[in-house]
Amino acid sequence: MAYKALDYYLIEDLLTEEERMVRDTVREFVTDNLMPIIEECNRTARFPMELIPKAAGLGLLGAPYPEEYGCANLNAIAYGLINQELERGDSGLRSFVSVQTGLVMYPIFSYGTEEQKKYWLPKLASGEKIGCYGLTEPDFGSNPGGMLTRAEDKGDHYLLNGSKAWITNGTIADVAVVWAKLDGEVRGFLVEKGREGFEAPEIKNKFSLRASVTSDLIFQDVRIPKENILPGVKGLKGPLSCLTQARYGIAWGAMGAAMAVYDEVLSYGKSRIQFDRPIAGFQLVQNKLVWMATEITKGQLLVYRLAQLKDAKRMRPQHVSLAKRNNVGAALEIARVGRDILGANGISNEYQTFRHMNNLESVNTYEGTFDIHTLIIGEDLTGIAAYT
Amino acid sequence: MNIFVLIKAVADSEATIRPAADGKNVKLDDITWVLNPFDEYAVEEALKLKEAAGEGEVTVVCNGGDEVPKIIRTALAMGADRGIHVNGPRSFDALSIAKSLVNAIQGKEYDLILCGKSAIDHDNNAVGTMVAELLDLPSVSFVVKLEKTATGLKCEREIEGGLLVVETPLPAVITAQKGLNEPRYASLKGIMAAKKKPLETIDAKSGEVQVEVIAIEPRPPRAPGEIIGEGVDAVPALIKKLREEAKVL
Numbered sequence: 001m002a003y004k005a006l007d008y009y010l011i012e013d014l015l016t017e018e019e020r021m022v023r024d025t026v027r028e029f030v031t032d033n034l035m036p037i038i039e040e041c042n043r044t045a046r047f048p049m050e051l052i053p054k055a056a057g058l059g060l061l062g063a064p065y066p067e068e069y070g071c072a073n074l075n076a077i078a079y080g081l082i083n084q085e086l087e088r089g090d091s092g093l094r095s096f097v098s099v100q101t102g103l104v105m106y107p108i109f110s111y112g113t114e115e116q117k118k119y120w121l122p123k124l125a126s127g128e129k130i131g132c133y134g135l136t137e138p139d140f141g142s143n144p145g146g147m148l149t150r151a152e153d154k155g156d157h158y159l160l161n162g163s164k165a166w167i168t169n170g171t172i173a174d175v176a177v178v179w180a181k182l183d184g185e186v187r188g189f190l191v192e193k194g195r196e197g198f199e200a201p202e203i204k205n206k207f208s209l210r211a212s213v214t215s216d217l218i219f220q221d222v223r224i225p226k227e228n229i230l231p232g233v234k235g236l237k238g239p240l241s242c243l244t245q246a247r248y249g250i251a252w253g254a255m256g257a258a259m260a261v262y263d264e265v266l267s268y269g270k271s272r273i274q275f276d277r278p279i280a281g282f283q284l285v286q287n288k289l290v291w292m293a294t295e296i297t298k299g300q301l302l303v304y305r306l307a308q309l310k311d312a313k314r315m316r317p318q319h320v321s322l323a324k325r326n327n328v329g330a331a332l333e334i335a336r337v338g339r340d341i342l343g344a345n346g347i348s349n350e351y352q353t354f355r356h357m358n359n360l361e362s363v364n365t366y367e368g369t370f371d372i373h374t375l376i377i378g379e380d381l382t383g384i385a386a387y388t
Numbered sequence: 389m390n391i392f393v394l395i396k397a398v399a400d401s402e403a404t405i406r407p408a409a410d411g412k413n414v415k416l417d418d419i420t421w422v423l424n425p426f427d428e429y430a431v432e433e434a435l436k437l438k439e440a441a442g443e444g445e446v447t448v449v450c451n452g453g454d455e456v457p458k459i460i461r462t463a464l465a466m467g468a469d470r471g472i473h474v475n476g477p478r479s480f481d482a483l484s485i486a487k488s489l490v491n492a493i494q495g496k497e498y499d500l501i502l503c504g505k506s507a508i509d510h511d512n513n514a515v516g517t518m519v520a521e522l523l524d525l526p527s528v529s530f531v532v533k534l535e536k537t538a539t540g541l542k543c544e545r546e547i548e549g550g551l552l553v554v555e556t557p558l559p560a561v562i563t564a565q566k567g568l569n570e571p572r573y574a575s576l577k578g579i580m581a582a583k584k585k586p587l588e589t590i591d592a593k594s595g596e597v598q599v600e601v602i603a604i605e606p607r608p609p610r611a612p613g614e615i616i617g618e619g620v621d622a623v624p625a626l627i628k629k630l631r632e633e634a635k636v637l
């Protein structure tokens with residue numbers, strides 16, 4: 001059955017023709033290329049690497065950045081719609097694009113030298129090179145400022161020691177943007193694959209994001225050339241500004257997953273007969289469907305306005321926290337309720353809702369957990385930080 | 389190589405088509421317009437030929453109303469260079485459409501005219517060959533493979549049980565059949581570039597519309613099925629009905 005995206009409040013009317021075309025292109029790409037294989041990828045814990053050249057050819061990697069670096073220079077709404085449509089397919093592919101775009105290309109674009117930008121951005125946009133982002137550590141998740149990874153200035157090079165955990169794309173990456181303390185201050189480094197002492201083993205046996213590569217990064221006396229430091233930023237502001245970009249995409253993406261679930265569950269509800277009538281005709285099921293549609297509509301409007309703020313350069317990180325927290329939290333709950341409507345069929349791999357539900361557990365945790373975003377917004381509203 | 393591609397906006401194949409109140413037209417309120425799939429093959433082939441030649445322009449020409457600019461920009465986003473919107477009513481009359489398209493391209497320089505073998509709405513299979521006739525050009529229709537030769541084009545057409553290989557000089561009119569190629573997606577860069585490409589609007593000069601739709605009627609509802617019986621006992625009665633009523637045995 002063809003995917004029918006919920007648009008209860010006619011948000012379509014707010015989009016420009018280019019924005020619609022971008023969305024339709026990505027939707028078609030996902031329908032034609034990801035949907036036929038995603039169940040198999042998820043079951044066998046395989047990232048669909050074969051789709052990356054095609055996705056890059058379409059311009060899905062680094063879409064918001066300027067043409068001079070091989071990118072499409074899209075506005076925030078179009079970039080958001082890319083995330084929405086990718087995550088309609090699977091959070092794994094959306095995560096890949098988010099990491100490449102928001103966490104790897106963004107710091108190089110914002111804090112890199114012209115040489116770094118000219119070398120890396122076109123290669124990352126074309127998919128010739130893959131990037132990953134090393135901030136989280138085994139013992140420092142919500143509190144990245146406590147990181148133990150250290151860089152030492154050895155005169156003609158830096159020496160990097162430490163480890164990172166839960167790194168999307170780690171094992172398949174050609175370059176890692178690694179945040180480490182240099183003289184007690186957080187700095188960004190570009191660490192290429194193959195440097196002696198740098199390993200990126202994959203974390204296996206996940207219940208979630210199975211069609212995505214998640215890894216540890218281990219650095220043991222890794223020599224980093226001096227020109228590989230990102231000169232443009234010092235302190236936690238560097239990594240946190242990247243997270244703002246990625247969280248922005250996630251807030252859109254989560255609605256894509258929720259829309260996929262809603263579409264599946266609505267059509268199931270209308271065709272599943274119990275007590276001689278479609279279950280969608282029962283009040284309890286309608287209550288669930290109405291709640292789902294309401295939450296999706298709210299989430300869609302939230303990210304649409306967030307995009308306007310981003311394009312107007314008025315978006316604050318706390319605005320992004322509110323959207324990420326709300327939309328991922330809602331999407332996860334929508335997937336759980338959707339799974340319930342599907343009954344026993346909902347635990348079968350014939351249906352995608354369970355896969356989205358499992359993925360969204362990760363999405364709810366990564367890039368700032370639901371609770372941490374609560375505290376970020378809480379601090380913004382009251383002026384009192386609850387976590388220090 | 390300068391190529392003109394004749395394209396059409398059609399209702400999305402997943403749209404539910406309902407007759408309008410006048411009983412002669414289709415209700416257009418909820419229709420999503422898309423580039424006719426057979427014309428997509430034509431656009432793709434034009435782009436491939438241009439890329440192989442390393443020079444030239446691909447111009448798309450489309451007849452219709454307000455639905456047309458979006459469809460032209462879809463082709464521009466795929467990579468076509470310019471568009472001509474032949475602004476006039478949509479019509480079933482293939483000859484009048486062919487004339488208005490010919491009016492838009494006559495006098496311009498072209499090596500080749502491509503279009504889909506048919507549009508998925510009216511399914512006339514006529515406009516392309518009519519354009520060839522009006523321009524006094526050779527025409528090959530339902531082409532599944534196209535190859536540039538020193539003097540023209542080698543075309544393959546599928547025929548019952550095999551292939552027919554024909555050659556034509558240029559300029560010519562070629563109509564595209566499914567299988568000719570795999571149309572590319574409009575890339576994001578292509579979409580952004582499309583709005584900067586020239587899109588000219590001209591009034592349609594179609595002449596007299598001769599063939600007119602006088603009614604669109606929904607298919608009569610299917611007669612309900614009949615349960616003859618259950619199990620092995622029902623088989624003789626079923627065979628009798630299949631033989632005497634359905635006449636399929």
